[in-house]
Each structure stands twice: as structure tokens, then as C-alpha cells.
Amino acid sequence: MKTPFLRSPYAGLLLLALVLALMPFLVRNDFHYDLLTKICLTATVAVGLNLLVGYAGQVSLGHAAFYAGGAYASAILTSQYQITPLPAMLIAAAGVGVIAWLVGRPILHLKGHYLSMATLGLGVIAAIVLNNEDQLTGGPDGIGLPPLSLLGHELSVFGEYPFAGLTLTGVELWYLLAAAVLLLAVLLALNIIDSPLGRALRALHGSEIAAQVAGVDTARFKLRVFVISAVYASVAGSLYGHYSGFITPGIASFEHSIELITIVVLGGMASTFGVIIGAVILVLIPQFLTDFQELEMVVFGAILMAVMIFLPRGLLPTLLSRFQRGAR
Amino acid sequence: MLSEFFQFTFSGVTLGAIYALVALGFTLIYNASHVINFAQGEFLMIGGMGTVVLLEAGAPLPLAMLGALLLAGVAGVVLYKLAIAPAKKANVVTLIIITIGASIFLRGLAQFFWGKQYHALPRFSATESISVGGATLLTQSLWVLGIAVVLVVALALFFNRSRLGKAILATSMNKDAARLAGIKTQTILTLAFGISALLGAVAGVIVAPITFTAYDVGIMLGLKGFVAAAIGGLGSSTGAIVGGLLLGLSEAYTAGYISSDYKDAVPFVIILAILFFLPNGLFGSRAVERV
Amino acid sequence: MKRIVKHFSSAALLCLCAFTGAAQAADTIRIGSFLSVTGPAAFLGDPELKTLELYIEQLNDNGGLLGKKVELVHYDDAGDASKARTFVTRLLRQDKVDLIIGGSTTGATMAAVPVIEQAKIPFISLAGAETISTPVKKWVFKMPQSDRQAARRVLTDMKERGFSKIGLISGTGGFGASGRNVTLEEANKMGIDVVADETYNPKDTDVTAQLTRIRNTDGVQAVLNFDFGQGPAIVTKNYKQLGIELPFYQSHGVASDSFLKLAGDSAEGLRLPATALLVANTIADSDPQHDVVTHYKKAYEERYQGSVSTFGGYAYDGLQLAVRAVKKAGSTDPAKVRDALESIQGYVGVTGTYNLSAQDHMGLSYDSFRILEVKDGHWALAQ
The missing domain is CATH 3.40.50.2300 (Response regulator)
Structure with missing residues (x-):
């Protein structure tokens, strides 16, 4: 705690890398890898969304639309236009970024609940379009995606890959890929937070008017971070699509948007590592609650309320401050 | 042609009145506490499902309704006392998550204790529908409209004439000043949640004969109510009613004249368009951000 | 910092260990299931699960299957396709079930199909759309008539x-x-x-x-x-x-x-x-389906005090076909069970008379x- 390095968020990045690297020694079967991969991809979306919600203080209740946008664009480009997955993913991300820029310009002028309403509306419209345009999207029953391929090498969840003397299964490779993506996402996020953009955002969160008076072009910064968070979601969505091999409009639903924002708030707004813990919890909770069967919703609702009431700043920030107080 | 127009209008006004009642509940709580209560839809569910359950237990209809309303009112008060009041320092998003947690919790309880089946409530009048200008109108729609009007007038009187109503308004405008003026703001807030829950439950009971009721009806109706409230400008009762009617009519006319495929998208397109030109909704007051 | 590291890693360990139980006992047959018991499709999943529970209990009361106890491992996908996929992975990779009956909705079924096809475990779907069984997928069967x-x-x-x-x-x-x-x-x-x-x-x-x-x-x-x-x-x-x-x-x-x-x-x-x-x-006494539908209706309604629905009937037929196939195969070897399923002819069920084959994994004709x-x-x- 004394040296500046340990204090910096990059120490957290190292710790995260360590934890991710240790995971393969703890898992027992493919199902665990499946959960870990899901956690990494979900956490990637949350890290991006946190830039918008946690740092810039702008609520989005429609972020699942960008996630679904990436996944569906990948699905359509690969299956109907025969574009290979990697370029398709990049085109999808660029497309989602442009859309976010276009819709972000008008709606980011809105404040508070009106912004929530507008983002919610956009999310719902996206879900309806995906549901209705069944020629393109497969409609409510969903659409399949081919396995991911990187530079001509196919990465199927079900394949086996000899590598430097040992054989890795597709599931293991997918986890490594998802973990790498998460690390990259965190690294990028930490850089953004440390940049002039990040400082402007924090000023904005404190008081937008004060930031404006101080000469910060708030509209531009908000728009930029909105686009960045949308691209995060799009990339994670594309990857999830290739990973699972099949997607339905459910991933664009209002419920999914709520899940994403819940991860951010639960883990701790403006805490990059907090939201990762949020993702861990939200992905694992349904697996733990299977024993409750019919009471699953009651328990989940109660947990949500309790955490938010007793740890209003989110899990990690609250716990960290308690540890620090305890250490003193 | 004209009969067609009437038919779409009846359908739209009925839907609109339902949305307006939900929106009023949002408005009430928003006014008093600046919380957007995502559990508002669950009060409708408690109203409808509570009545069904009590009916099945053998209670006569009026008593079953009364019991359900009471239950909802209690749920509203408990929601405030246990979930909203303890989270004093929470910010906007945290409060949203708390109310979402509450709605999942209530829905889960209803599913566990009352089951997952859809139920129909008997209509209030013996005749099912009447014919007006070549179009048919459900008598239950008249009940919905009538009760909606009565509730709106009663609420307006309450806020403008009664001391209690004025105290709620004062609390919403400036909590600290209100407290200094001797208003017990905690009691006022509790009351606002209770009344809002009652309002929602009334809506839930009177629409159940038309829309059916089940443990999960609150999701959709709650969302539409939020949209209606936002169209009108959060915090304005007139706005909530106009927003609700606008929403209902636009859905019915879109389904009738344009395409039923995209009718659900229309309310959201409308709200985006409105917010684009009027960032505070139709009747919302301009928000002033304090520095 | 150290303390946090310790806490975090022990928490992570705890999380994973919670899932590592369920060592497979050799004297039970495990039937996996994922159904939409809650959520918008609950009216499908609810009677389906009740039916499975009722008849697996009955099966065990009558001595089980191949002399082994039958165990139902069920997860609720709440009508969410991506949840369904995760639960199917759990059924296959962790619970190591012998076969799967489930998938109340087409979306949930289709999301599960790639995982199941890879694991090579017989899967009997209870969802309706034609795409599930056309074209034929090696390990996937389906009970309802197509839409x-x-x-x-x-x-x-x-x-x-x-x-x-x-x-x-x-x-x-x-x-x-x-x-x-x-x-x-x-x-x-x-x-x-x-x-x-x-x-x-x-x-x-x-x-x-x-x-x-x-x-x-x-x-x-x-x-x-x-x-x-x-x-x-x-x-x-x-x-x-x-x-x-x-x-x-x-x-x-x-x-x-x-x-x-x-x-x-x-x-x-x-x-x-x-x-x-x-x-x-x-229904006429002479109708071939008379016995099976009256028995199912009586058993279900006595147990659950609610009326039967067609959807519960799909689960009934799915379970009966699975039981027949396992008996016929004489083991729970997935490939043998799959082959046995494919060869079932003239099974009179609640839904209709099933004639399965390598070309037809649904086996009902439209006049059922x-x-x-x-x-x-x-x-x-x-x-």
C-alpha cells in the first residue's frame, strides 16, 4: 500500500491477470469454463458501460441494444454475406459505433430520468426491430452463427487444438480469448479514465454546469464516452454470438439492459474492478439459486434490494473503504 | 369508415385510461420523492390478483376488491419504509435498481403464493358491450373511464385544497423548507407511496375484466405507464393523463391504420420525438440544476 | 491489499467448489431437463415439469428402470435462450446426465442443440417449430407435432x-x-x-x-x-x-x-x-388413444388439482419414449439409446401415435x- 505502484489501478490490472491465469487450475469441467467465459464477456460490457454510468454519470437503460447489435450484425454478416467473423466483428463494432454517435447526439442533451426514458425507448425499439425483421434476423426464434475464426484458424467451442506440445480444448481456448479480451478492455478503460477525457468526465459527473463553466465541452465528451461504451458492448456481443452459436432477440430485451446496469451499480459505480465482481455475481447467482426453484425470483429481488440499501456505493467501493478503515 | 374510426378510438381511449392511471401513480411518487418507482406495475398486479385470490377464497366481489386495495396500500407503505427510506443517500440509478429489485421480489412472491395462471375477473355490469355509431364499446371500458375521471378529479382536489395534499406538494418542492415549516416529511412520503399503491391497485382491479390478470402483468403495464408519465413530463398530473391517452390512441390508430407489426415501437418513437424538442416532456417544468 | 487478495481468491474458490459436487452414482439413471417453469412461457414449462416429476416418481415406485433408480435433474430457463444454453452445459458437463428431455420453447431448444449435438447425448425436445426436426439432427428428437x-x-x-x-x-x-x-x-x-x-x-x-x-x-x-x-x-x-x-x-x-x-x-x-x-x-372406448389419455388425465388431475394441458402431454410422451428406448437398448449408452429411439414404431401416446425413423425424428402425422x-x-x- 505504500509504493505508488500498488496504489495505482494498474496493480489491480495485474491482480486481475493473475486471478484469470489461476482460474484454469481451479476449474473441474467444461461447465466451469463456460461460466468463466460468460463472466469475462459480460464483464467486458460492464467495464464499458461503467465508463458511461459510473464516470460520466449518464444512465443508459438500453445498452443491451448495442450488445445485441454487435451479435446480430456478426450473425447476419457471416451467415448471409459470407464475411469471415473477424472483419464482420469489426464492421459490426464500427456500425454500432456510428449508430451510437447518431442517436447519442440528440439524446445526451437529456437529463436524469428523461435520459433513462430515451435510452430505454431506443432499446425497446431495437428489440422490436430484431423481433419483426425475421427475413434478416430469424425473428423471435433466433439465428445461428458460425464458429469464430482468427486468421483462417477456426476456433470452435467443440474443437481440439494441439499447441506447443499440449492439446487445448475449444472451451479452454475460448476462456483464454475471453480473458484476454477482458484484460484488454480493462487496460483501455484505465487509460481512458487517466486521460483528459476521463478527467473531463469526472468533472461532468460532479456537476455538469460547473464543468461547462470551467470550459469543458460536456456534450462532446459525453458523446465520445457513449460511443466507446457502445463499441465495448458490440464487441462483447459479437464474441458471445460466436461463442454460443445461437442468439435470440432476448439479448436485446429491456430485462437484459437492466441486468447490465445492475452489474455496474451492484459492483460499484466508477470502480472498474467493482463492476467485474458485479458481473461475476450476476452470472453466478442463477446457478446458485437453482435449488430455490420457485422462490428464485423472491431471493434474487431481495438480494438486489439488500445490497443496494446497505451498500449503496456498490460492493467493492464500500468493502474497500471498510478494509481501509479497519487497517488504520 | 366512421364506425372504424370510432372503434379504434374506443380501443385507444380505454388503453389510454389504463396507462394514465399507472402514470398518475408514477407522478405521485415522483412528485413527493423524485424516485421513479419501477415497482408501480406490481401494485396493479396486487390489485388484480389479490381480488382474484380473495374471490376464490369465497369473499364477495366488493369485499375482495377492498381487501386487495388494502393489501396494495400496505405493500406501498412497506416498500417505502423498508426499501426507499433506508437508502437515503442513494443516487438516482441506485434507487432505480432498488425499485426494480422490489418489483422482482413482489412478482416472485405473487408467483409463489398465487400461482402462474392467468385469471379473468367478472365485469362490473351485466351487459357486456353497447353499440355506438356502428362500433362496439365494452361497458367495462366505461367503468374504467368513469373511475379514471373520478380519481383524477379527486387527486386534483386533494392536492389543491387539502392541507395534506399541499404538504405533499411542499415536500416535493423543497424537503428541507417543508420540514422547517413543520411538515413531517417522512409521514408525507410514506403517505405518497401508500396512495400511489392504492391508485395502481384500483387500476389493476378495474382493468382486470378486460385485460386479464396474472403475476406478471405489472411488467408491461408498468413500462407503458412510465412512458406515459415521461411523455407528459414527469411530475405533472395533467401530463400523465394526456400522456396516457396519447399513448393509447397512438397504439390503436397505428394498429388500425398503419401496421400492427410496429405499433409497440410507436410510443417510443413518439417519446423520443417529444424529448428531442421538449427535453422535459409536454407539461414538465424546466429542471434547474443547482451548482 | 493482501487481505483483499486473500478474500477475493477464497471467495472465488468457494464459488467454484459449490459446483463440484454431484459425483455420479452408477446405480442411478439421470434424466436432465431444462424447462420454462417461470417467465412468459410458464404455462408450457409448468405442466411439463409436473408431469415429469409425477411419472418419474411412479417409475421409481415400480422398481425404476433397468433395476436402477431414475433421478430427474431440472433447471428453470425462464424462457431465456442464453440461460437454457448455460443450463444444458451444466447438465452435460457437470451433472453428466444420460439423456435430456426439455426445451419448452423453440428458442431455448435451438440454443441448446449445438451443445447437445457435440456432447452426443439423446435429447427429446418439447417445443413446436419445424426447424427443430427438419432437417433431422442426429441426437435431437421432438414430441409435439410441428406448427x-x-x-x-x-x-x-x-x-x-x-x-x-x-x-x-x-x-x-x-x-x-x-x-x-x-x-x-x-x-x-x-x-x-x-x-x-x-x-x-x-x-x-x-x-x-x-x-x-x-x-x-x-x-x-x-x-x-x-x-x-x-x-x-x-x-x-x-x-x-x-x-x-x-x-x-x-x-x-x-x-x-x-x-x-x-x-x-x-x-x-x-x-x-x-x-x-x-x-x-x-372419447370413444374403441379409440386407440382412449386408455392412455384417460389414465394421464386422471393421474395428473388427482395429483395437482388442476386441469391437464396438451403441453404436459408432450412431457409424458417424451418420458415414455425415453423409458422405452432405454429398456430396448438395455443400457444408458447414449448411442444405443439414440438408435433405439429412432426405431420406435407404433407407440400410442397422449399426443398421438409415434412412428420414428432415421428420416423422421418427430414421428407424428398431421391427422393426429x-x-x-x-x-x-x-x-x-x-x-
């Missing part, structure tokens, strides 16, 4: 009554949308014109606008509503409210007594394709649907 067969059955009845121009109204959910597509295709093949084509959201509370459009379309002779859930009950009520006199059809998606309870007297006279289960009380009509508030075979 295309339902559409063909309804359209045949319409044709027999001399209707050639019809109106269609369907929900925008998976069941309704797929039903709409196959109805349009089949109508085209059979020379029937769909002159009005409307949709609604499954959660809608009023569809009078859409029905008014259908009523005002020139030449409509009959109307078909293709959807499941409570939506069709709203459509039926609105249909009556508008005083539309045209013959009205529903799909097999609402073939249950709870639909009649919801729609009330508005349902009088409507027709739909359904399995023999709904008319179990009045009977056309029912609502008479005096009850289902009756249409004359």
Missing part, C-alpha cells in the same frame, strides 16, 4: 367447409411468428388466399383495431388466430365483442381448459386442432390432430 402440421390441419378443415379466403391474426412471439409463416406457406400450397394478415404483441391487452381491419377486408370467410398464452383469449373476447360472425379458428397453442376459463362464453363455437387429451372424457369445437363451454369433437 406446419397444425396449420395444414386447420386449413384442411377450412377447405372442407368451402372457405378459400381467410384472415390471419398472430402474435409476434416465437410461436405466433413461426405459425404465421407456415400458415402463409401452406395456404399458398392449398390454394387458400390469406387476404388479411395482422399481428399483435403477446402482452397486448386489446386487439380490436386489428380485428376491425380483418372484418373490413373484402371476402374474408373465416379467421385463424395463431398464438399461445393469454393473447388468444384476448383475441377471442374482442372477436365476440366486435360481433364478428365469421367462423373462428385457434391453433393447438391454446388447447387447454384454462383457455376456456379465460375466454368464457366468447369461445363458444370456435374450432382448433388438438390432441385427444382434451376430449378424454368423451383432431378438430375440436367449443360446445356449451366444453371441448367436443367437431362434426
Whole structure:
């Protein structure tokens, strides 16, 4: 705690890398890898969304639309236009970024609940379009995606890959890929937070008017971070699509948007590592609650309320401050 | 042609009145506490499902309704006392998550204790529908409209004439000043949640004969109510009613004249368009951000 | 910092260890299941799970299967396809089940198929859409008739009554949308014109606008509503409210007594394709399905105090076929069970008579649907 390095968020990045690297020694079967991969991809979306919600203080209740946008664009480009997955993913991300820029310009002028309403509306419209345009999207029953391929090498969840003397299964490779993506996402996020953009955002969160008076072009910064968070979601969505091999409009639903924002708030707004813990919890909770069967919703609702009431700043920030107080 | 127009209008006004009642509940709580209560839809569910359950237990209809309303009112008060009041320092998003947690919790309880089946409530009048200008109108729609009007007038009187109503308004405008003026703001807030829950439950009971009721009806109706409230400008009762009617009519006319495929998208397109030109909704007051 | 590291890693360990139990005992047969017991498709998953629980209990009371106890491992996917995929992975990779019966919705089934095909474990789906079994997937079987067969059955009845121009109204959910597509295709093949084509959201509370459009379309002779859930009950009520006199059809998606309870007297006279289960009380003794439907209805209703639905019937047939296949294979070896399933001929079930083969993993013909009509508030075979 004394040296500046340990204090910096990059120490957290190292710790995260360590934890991710240790995971393969703890898992027992493919199902665990499946959960870990899901956690990494979900956490990637949350890290991006946190830039918008946690740092810039702008609520989005429609972020699942960008996630679904990436996944569906990948699905359509690969299956109907025969574009290979990697370029398709990049085109999808660029497309989602442009859309976010276009819709972000008008709606980011809105404040508070009106912004929530507008983002919610956009999310719902996206879900309806995906549901209705069944020629393109497969409609409510969903659409399949081919396995991911990187530079001509196919990465199927079900394949086996000899590598430097040992054989890795597709599931293991997918986890490594998802973990790498998460690390990259965190690294990028930490850089953004440390940049002039990040400082402007924090000023904005404190008081937008004060930031404006101080000469910060708030509209531009908000728009930029909105686009960045949308691209995060799009990339994670594309990857999830290739990973699972099949997607339905459910991933664009209002419920999914709520899940994403819940991860951010639960883990701790403006805490990059907090939201990762949020993702861990939200992905694992349904697996733990299977024993409750019919009471699953009651328990989940109660947990949500309790955490938010007793740890209003989110899990990690609250716990960290308690540890620090305890250490003193 | 004209009969067609009437038919779409009846359908739209009925839907609109339902949305307006939900929106009023949002408005009430928003006014008093600046919380957007995502559990508002669950009060409708408690109203409808509570009545069904009590009916099945053998209670006569009026008593079953009364019991359900009471239950909802209690749920509203408990929601405030246990979930909203303890989270004093929470910010906007945290409060949203708390109310979402509450709605999942209530829905889960209803599913566990009352089951997952859809139920129909008997209509209030013996005749099912009447014919007006070549179009048919459900008598239950008249009940919905009538009760909606009565509730709106009663609420307006309450806020403008009664001391209690004025105290709620004062609390919403400036909590600290209100407290200094001797208003017990905690009691006022509790009351606002209770009344809002009652309002929602009334809506839930009177629409159940038309829309059916089940443990999960609150999701959709709650969302539409939020949209209606936002169209009108959060915090304005007139706005909530106009927003609700606008929403209902636009859905019915879109389904009738344009395409039923995209009718659900229309309310959201409308709200985006409105917010684009009027960032505070139709009747919302301009928000002033304090520095 | 150190303390946090310690806490974090121990928490992570704890999380993972919680999932590592369930060592497989050799003396049990494990049937895995993922159903939509909650959420918007609960009316499918709920009776399906109840049926599985009831009959697996009965199976164990009668000495189990191959002398082993049968254990049901079930997860609720709440109608969410990505949840379904995760739970199927859990069933296959962790619980190591011998076979899977499940998938209440088409979306959940299709999301699970790639994982199951790879794991090479027999899977009996309880969802309806044609894509599940066409083209044939090696390890995937399905119990319900396809929606295309339902559409063909309804359209045949319409044709027999001399209707050639019809109106269609369907929900925008998976069941309704797929039903709409196959109805349009089949109508085209059979020379029937769909002159009005409307949709609604499954959660809608009023569809009078859409029905008014259908009523005002020139030449409509009959109307078909293709959807499941409570939506069709709203459509039926609105249909009556508008005083539309045209013959009205529903799909097999609402073939249950709870639909009649919801729609009330508005349902009088409507027709739909359904399995023999709904008319179990009045079915002829000579009917091959007589015994099986009356037994199932009696057992289910005694146990759960609620009325049976077609959907529970799919689970019944799925379980019975699985039991037959395991017996026939003489083991739970997945490949042998799969081959045995594929060779089952003439199994008379609640849904119909199944004749499975390498080309047909569903095994029912379209006339296993009977056309029912609502008479005096009850289902009756249409004359």
C-alpha cells in the first residue's frame, strides 16, 4: 500500500491477470469454463458501460441494444454475406459505433430520468426491430452463427487444438480469448479514465454546469464516452454470438439492459474492478439459486434490494473503504 | 369508415385510461420523492390478483376488491419504509435498481403464493358491450373511464385544497423548507407511496375484466405507464393523463391504420420525438440544476 | 491489499467448489431437463415439469428402470435462450446426465442443440417449430407435432367447409411468428388466399383495431388466430365483442381448459386442432388413444388439482419414449439409446401415435390432430 505502484489501478490490472491465469487450475469441467467465459464477456460490457454510468454519470437503460447489435450484425454478416467473423466483428463494432454517435447526439442533451426514458425507448425499439425483421434476423426464434475464426484458424467451442506440445480444448481456448479480451478492455478503460477525457468526465459527473463553466465541452465528451461504451458492448456481443452459436432477440430485451446496469451499480459505480465482481455475481447467482426453484425470483429481488440499501456505493467501493478503515 | 374510426378510438381511449392511471401513480411518487418507482406495475398486479385470490377464497366481489386495495396500500407503505427510506443517500440509478429489485421480489412472491395462471375477473355490469355509431364499446371500458375521471378529479382536489395534499406538494418542492415549516416529511412520503399503491391497485382491479390478470402483468403495464408519465413530463398530473391517452390512441390508430407489426415501437418513437424538442416532456417544468 | 487478495481468491474458490459436487452414482439413471417453469412461457414449462416429476416418481415406485433408480435433474430457463444454453452445459458437463428431455420453447431448444449435438447425448425436445426436426439432427428428437402440421390441419378443415379466403391474426412471439409463416406457406400450397394478415404483441391487452381491419377486408370467410398464452383469449373476447360472425379458428397453442376459463362464453363455437387429451372424457372406448389419455388425465388431475394441458402431454410422451428406448437398448449408452429411439414404431401416446425413423425424428402425422369445437363451454369433437 505504500509504493505508488500498488496504489495505482494498474496493480489491480495485474491482480486481475493473475486471478484469470489461476482460474484454469481451479476449474473441474467444461461447465466451469463456460461460466468463466460468460463472466469475462459480460464483464467486458460492464467495464464499458461503467465508463458511461459510473464516470460520466449518464444512465443508459438500453445498452443491451448495442450488445445485441454487435451479435446480430456478426450473425447476419457471416451467415448471409459470407464475411469471415473477424472483419464482420469489426464492421459490426464500427456500425454500432456510428449508430451510437447518431442517436447519442440528440439524446445526451437529456437529463436524469428523461435520459433513462430515451435510452430505454431506443432499446425497446431495437428489440422490436430484431423481433419483426425475421427475413434478416430469424425473428423471435433466433439465428445461428458460425464458429469464430482468427486468421483462417477456426476456433470452435467443440474443437481440439494441439499447441506447443499440449492439446487445448475449444472451451479452454475460448476462456483464454475471453480473458484476454477482458484484460484488454480493462487496460483501455484505465487509460481512458487517466486521460483528459476521463478527467473531463469526472468533472461532468460532479456537476455538469460547473464543468461547462470551467470550459469543458460536456456534450462532446459525453458523446465520445457513449460511443466507446457502445463499441465495448458490440464487441462483447459479437464474441458471445460466436461463442454460443445461437442468439435470440432476448439479448436485446429491456430485462437484459437492466441486468447490465445492475452489474455496474451492484459492483460499484466508477470502480472498474467493482463492476467485474458485479458481473461475476450476476452470472453466478442463477446457478446458485437453482435449488430455490420457485422462490428464485423472491431471493434474487431481495438480494438486489439488500445490497443496494446497505451498500449503496456498490460492493467493492464500500468493502474497500471498510478494509481501509479497519487497517488504520 | 366512421364506425372504424370510432372503434379504434374506443380501443385507444380505454388503453389510454389504463396507462394514465399507472402514470398518475408514477407522478405521485415522483412528485413527493423524485424516485421513479419501477415497482408501480406490481401494485396493479396486487390489485388484480389479490381480488382474484380473495374471490376464490369465497369473499364477495366488493369485499375482495377492498381487501386487495388494502393489501396494495400496505405493500406501498412497506416498500417505502423498508426499501426507499433506508437508502437515503442513494443516487438516482441506485434507487432505480432498488425499485426494480422490489418489483422482482413482489412478482416472485405473487408467483409463489398465487400461482402462474392467468385469471379473468367478472365485469362490473351485466351487459357486456353497447353499440355506438356502428362500433362496439365494452361497458367495462366505461367503468374504467368513469373511475379514471373520478380519481383524477379527486387527486386534483386533494392536492389543491387539502392541507395534506399541499404538504405533499411542499415536500416535493423543497424537503428541507417543508420540514422547517413543520411538515413531517417522512409521514408525507410514506403517505405518497401508500396512495400511489392504492391508485395502481384500483387500476389493476378495474382493468382486470378486460385485460386479464396474472403475476406478471405489472411488467408491461408498468413500462407503458412510465412512458406515459415521461411523455407528459414527469411530475405533472395533467401530463400523465394526456400522456396516457396519447399513448393509447397512438397504439390503436397505428394498429388500425398503419401496421400492427410496429405499433409497440410507436410510443417510443413518439417519446423520443417529444424529448428531442421538449427535453422535459409536454407539461414538465424546466429542471434547474443547482451548482 | 493482501487481505483483499486473500478474500477475493477464497471467495472465488468457494464459488467454484459449490459446483463440484454431484459425483455420479452408477446405480442411478439421470434424466436432465431444462424447462420454462417461470417467465412468459410458464404455462408450457409448468405442466411439463409436473408431469415429469409425477411419472418419474411412479417409475421409481415400480422398481425404476433397468433395476436402477431414475433421478430427474431440472433447471428453470425462464424462457431465456442464453440461460437454457448455460443450463444444458451444466447438465452435460457437470451433472453428466444420460439423456435430456426439455426445451419448452423453440428458442431455448435451438440454443441448446449445438451443445447437445457435440456432447452426443439423446435429447427429446418439447417445443413446436419445424426447424427443430427438419432437417433431422442426429441426437435431437421432438414430441409435439410441428406448427406446419397444425396449420395444414386447420386449413384442411377450412377447405372442407368451402372457405378459400381467410384472415390471419398472430402474435409476434416465437410461436405466433413461426405459425404465421407456415400458415402463409401452406395456404399458398392449398390454394387458400390469406387476404388479411395482422399481428399483435403477446402482452397486448386489446386487439380490436386489428380485428376491425380483418372484418373490413373484402371476402374474408373465416379467421385463424395463431398464438399461445393469454393473447388468444384476448383475441377471442374482442372477436365476440366486435360481433364478428365469421367462423373462428385457434391453433393447438391454446388447447387447454384454462383457455376456456379465460375466454368464457366468447369461445363458444370456435374450432382448433388438438390432441385427444382434451376430449378424454368423451372419447370413444374403441379409440386407440382412449386408455392412455384417460389414465394421464386422471393421474395428473388427482395429483395437482388442476386441469391437464396438451403441453404436459408432450412431457409424458417424451418420458415414455425415453423409458422405452432405454429398456430396448438395455443400457444408458447414449448411442444405443439414440438408435433405439429412432426405431420406435407404433407407440400410442397422449399426443398421438409415434412412428420414428432415421428420416423422421418427430414421428407424428398431421391427422393426429383432431378438430375440436367449443360446445356449451366444453371441448367436443367437431362434426
